[in-house]
Amino acid sequence: MDRAVAAQFEPGSTFKLVTLAGTVKEGLFRPNDTYQSGSIAVYDRLLHDHNDVGWGRISFLDGLKRSSNVAFVKLGYEMLGQDKLKQYIMNFGFGAKTGIDLPGEVPGLVPLRNPVEYATSTYGQGLTATAIQEAAAYGAVANGGKLMWPHVIKDIVDAKTGQVVQSFEPKVVRQVVDPGTAKQVSEYLEQVVSDQDIGTGKKAYIDGYRIAGKTGTANFVDPKTGGYADKRWNISFVGYAPVDDPQLLVTIIVEDPDLGGDYHRGSEVGPPLFRDIMAQSLKYLGIPSSKQSPKQTAATLKEVTLSVPDLVGMTPDAAKTAAGKYGLKIEALGKGDKVLRQFPLPGTQISGSYRIAVALQDGALPLPDLTGRSLREAMEMCAFVGTACQVSGEGYVVGQSAADGGGVALQLRAPDASPSSSEASEGAAADAQAGTPPAAQNAVQTSPSKSGAKTNAAKKTGGPSR
Numbered sequence: 001m002d003r004a005v006a007a008q009f010e011p012g013s014t015f016k017l018v019t020l021a022g023t024v025k026e027g028l029f030r031p032n033d034t035y036q037s038g039s040i041a042v043y044d045r046l047l048h049d050h051n052d053v054g055w056g057r058i059s060f061l062d063g064l065k066r067s068s069n070v071a072f073v074k075l076g077y078e079m080l081g082q083d084k085l086k087q088y089i090m091n092f093g094f095g096a097k098t099g100i101d102l103p104g105e106v107p108g109l110v111p112l113r114n115p116v117e118y119a120t121s122t123y124g125q126g127l128t129a130t131a132i133q134e135a136a137a138y139g140a141v142a143n144g145g146k147l148m149w150p151h152v153i154k155d156i157v158d159a160k161t162g163q164v165v166q167s168f169e170p171k172v173v174r175q176v177v178d179p180g181t182a183k184q185v186s187e188y189l190e191q192v193v194s195d196q197d198i199g200t201g202k203k204a205y206i207d208g209y210r211i212a213g214k215t216g217t218a219n220f221v222d223p224k225t226g227g228y229a230d231k232r233w234n235i236s237f238v239g240y241a242p243v244d245d246p247q248l249l250v251t252i253i254v255e256d257p258d259l260g261g262d263y264h265r266g267s268e269v270g271p272p273l274f275r276d277i278m279a280q281s282l283k284y285l286g287i288p289s290s291k292q293s294p295k296q297t298a299a300t301l302k303e304v305t306l307s308v309p310d311l312v313g314m315t316p317d318a319a320k321t322a323a324g325k326y327g328l329k330i331e332a333l334g335k336g337d338k339v340l341r342q343f344p345l346p347g348t349q350i351s352g353s354y355r356i357a358v359a360l361q362d363g364a365l366p367l368p369d370l371t372g373r374s375l376r377e378a379m380e381m382c383a384f385v386g387t388a389c390q391v392s393g394e395g396y397v398v399g400q401s402a403a404d405g406g407g408v409a410l411q412l413r414a415p416d417a418s419p420s421s422s423e424a425s426e427g428a429a430a431d432a433q434a435g436t437p438p439a440a441q442n443a444v445q446t447s448p449s450k451s452g453a454k455t456n457a458a459k460k461t462g463g464p465s466r
Contacts, residue, residue: 001104002102002103002104002394003131003394004102004130004131004132005098005100005102005104005105005106005130005131005132006104006105006106006130007106007130007131007255008106008108008109008128008129008130009128009129009130009218009234009253009255010124010125010126010127010128010129010218010219010221010234011124011127011128011129011134011216011218011236012123012124012125012216012217012218012234012236013067013069013123013124013200013214013215013216013217013218014124014134014214014215014216014236014237014238015094015121015123015124015127015129015134015216016064016067016072016122016123016124016214017092017137017138017141017185017189017214017238018076018085018088018089018092018094018137019072019075019076019080019085019088019122019123020064020072020075020185020188020189021088021092021141021176021177021181021182021185022076022080022084022085022088022177023075023076023079023080024177024181024184024185024188025088025177025178025181026079026080026084028075028079028080029060029075029188030060031059031060031061031064031188032059032060032061033059033060034057034058034059034060035057035058035060035063035070035071035074036054036056036057036070037049037054037055037056037057037058037063037066037068037070037071038052038053038054038055038056038070039052039054039070040070040073040074042073042077042115042116042119043114043115043116044116045116045119047069047070047073047119047120048069048070049066049068049069049070050067050069050217050263054068054070055068060075061188061191062198064188064191064192065191065192065195065198065199065200066198066200067192067200067214067215069122069123072122072123073119073120073122073123075122076118076119076121076122077115077118077119077122082112082115082118085118085121085122086112086118088176089110089112089121090110091147091174091176092137092140092147092176093133093136093137093140093147093173094108094110094127094129094133094137095107095108095109095110095127098130098132098133098136098149098150099149100132100149100150100151100152101151101152101153101168102152105130105132106130108127108128108129108130108133109127109128110127110128111126111127112127124216124218125218125219131251131253132150134236134238134251135150135238135249135251136148136150138214138238138239138240138249138251139240139249140176140177140182141177141182141185141186141189141212142182142186142212142240142246142249143182143246144179144182144183145175145176145177145178145179145181145182146172146173146174146175146176147172147173147174147175147176148170148171148172148173149170149171149172149173151168151171153168154167154168155167155168157345159343159345162345162346162347186212186243186246187212187243189212189213189214189239190210190211190212190243192212192213192214192215193205193211193212193213193239193271194210194211200215200267200271201213201214201215201237201239201271202271203267203268203271203272203275204237204239204270204271204272204274204275204278205275206241206275206278206279206282206289207289207291208289208290208291209241209242209278209279209282209287209289209290210241210242210243210244210290211239211240211241211242211243211278212239212240212241212243212246213237213238213239213240213271213274214237214238214239215236215237215266215267215270215271216234216235216236216237216238216270217233217234217235217236217263217266218233218234218236219232219233219234220232220233220234220255220256231259231261231263232256233256233257233259233263233266234253234254234255234256235252235253235254235257235259235266235269235270236251236252236253236254236270237251237252237270237271237273237274238250238251238252239274239278241278241282241287242282242287247282247285247287248278248281248282248285248287250274250277250278250281252270252273252274252277254269254270254273257269306326306327306328306349306350307347307348307349308328308342308344308345308346308347308348308349308350308356309322309323309325309326309328309346310346310347311323311330311339311342311346311356311358312339312340312341312342312346313338313339314338314339315337315338315339316332316337316338316339316358316360319332319339319358320332323356328350328354328355328356329355329356330355330356330357330358331355331356331357331358331368332358332360333357333358333359333360333365333366333368333384333385334359334360334361334365334366335360335361336360336361337360338360339358339359339360340359340360340361340362341358341359342356342357342358342359343356343357343380343384344356357381357384357385359384359385364385364386364387365384365385365386366385367381367382367385367387367400367408368381369400370397370400370410371397371398371399371400372396372397373396373397374395374396374397375391375394375395375396375397375412378391378397378410379391382407382408387407387408388403388406388407388408389407389408389410390403390407390408390409390410391409391410391412392409392410392411392412393411393412393413394412394413395412395413396412396413397410397411397412398411398412398413399411
């Protein structure tokens with residue numbers, strides 16, 4: 001099961017994007033207006049900020065940066081109103097499948113049946129979403145208000161000729177908000193990260209880059225009771241960069257991490273993990289920081305956009321020398337005195353850390369040790385050598401063995417969801433694709449829960465959401 005499309009969860013405060021965008025579009029979000037934080041009554045319920053007592057009377061912009069639930073109840077429930085709120089939720093794609101080219105996608109649940117459910121939905125509680133829905137929603141803002149069709153395959157290429165058999169162009173699903181609104185929302189989300197005093201996303205900050213993003217903390221739903229589990233949460237962060245010309249979007253979801261019973265520690269998980277992945281990926285894609293000189297930028301672009309040389313027909317030693325001129329390494333497979341075929345194909349743009357596989361013989365090839373490689377790299381290698389591949393788990397290869405009925409069985413494990421997880425950063429960088437289509441690229445990073453349980457819609461309201 002691909003959890004990015006098949007697992008639904010309560011999003012928490014990352015969902016505040018919808019309320020923010022809707023009120024900005026309708027002219028209702030006035031950042032300097034103030035309100036009383038802490039709690040707000042909706043019918044027979046008293047809804048709280050994540051710290052219960054709030055921060056006194058603060059501005060709505062500070063409410064966004066502090067991730068105040070009360071601010072968003074006032075904005076979405078009181079100002080925007082139930083009908084328009086529901087309209088924006090649906091327009092952003094929640095409650096419906098995105099149509100991504102992956103099997104097993106679920107639509108999520110948006111049960112807006114009474115005033116309390118409308119009120120809690122403004123801050124992402126009492127409904128469910130998938131990681132790909134969240135990525136697509138934030139991508140809509142990053143792409144000037146256009147909700148794009150998320151897809152995995154850009155081109156289908158004939159492995160022998162290198163010719164494109166079928167191409168998939170970016171497709172606009174609908175215009176959710178106008179470009180001016182999208183620009184304003186991006187600038188507000190940027191302050192969630194850039195404000196190093198009160199911004200809940202400040203640990204996602206990357207020096208030299210403009211980052212827009214939002215944190216999320218939602219109660220973990222116990223699948224046995226259908227209610228919230230005590231002192232267990234889902235942690236998320238969604239963001240994109242650079243704000244002025246978005247190129248890459250990353251969605252982080254960490255299900256039920258060990259926070260020692262303190263949900264405030266969620267800021268030690270989601271934002272730093274996002275920062276590590278995004279920083280490595282921006283470098284990989286050759287996107288310069290504001291602190292780089294033109295000379296440094298040119299050097300970075302040259303470093304990360306290497307073109308694979310044509311090694312076919314060369315001896316193994318000659319191929320090694322030719323690849324070495326570009327700082328590339330080859331992985332020779334089989335026995336023979338010349339290269340018969342290679343992967344990636346000549347002219348493919350890759351990073352200097354990518355290994356080129358070359359075949360020295362016809363027919364079946366020996367499969368090398370794939371330990372430590374990403375799923376994408378492992379699958380590419382299996383296809384190159386002609387070995388059937390069975391996969392269990394997700395993340396990076398930690399073991400391989402002969403599979404029943406032939407081929408190889410790969411055991412994968414997701415990287416440790418810790419702030420210092422270099423494995424996750426390097427893996428995301430390796431999987432990023434050089435060259436960006438008009439729509440910002442979406443990268444979804446998920447970490448499995450300790451319990452392995454699917455998250456269902458909550459049956460009660462309350463608990464932190466930040």
